[in-house]
Amino acid sequence: IQARVRLPTPWTVGNKEEKIALVTSNESEAVLGYTTAGGDMHMGGANPIGGMPKADITRSLAYFEQHGIAGLGPIGSLYYVNMEKPSAELRK
Numbered sequence: 414i415q416a417r418v419r420l421p422t423p424w425t426v427g428n429k430e431e432k433i434a435l436v437t438s439n440e441s442e443a444v445l446g447y448t449t450a451g452g453d454m455h456m457g458g459a460n461p462i463g464g465m466p467k468a469d470i471t472r473s474l475a476y477f478e479q480h481g482i483a484g485l486g487p488i489g490s491l492y493y494v495n496m497e498k499p500s501a502e503l504r505k
Contacts, residue, residue, distance in 0.1 A: 433458035441467040471495070 427434040439462050462470055478491035
């Protein structure tokens, strides 16, 4: 249920503003089976991290925090993202 109810608001706003909502389901979620078809896996128009395993995503974010992206310096604000424990955010 959570996967199907958390994206309608950004999707609605995106449609109104003629934008595309992004999905953030990664490859690890699909492989391990904790993403839902018709829910968090398919509700957006684009999925920039869909083919990446979670381990690659967390390593990339740590790299971007320390070294930045081409043309940019280190992205210190990623510290707060990197300090969070990755989870599927499933609630009882």
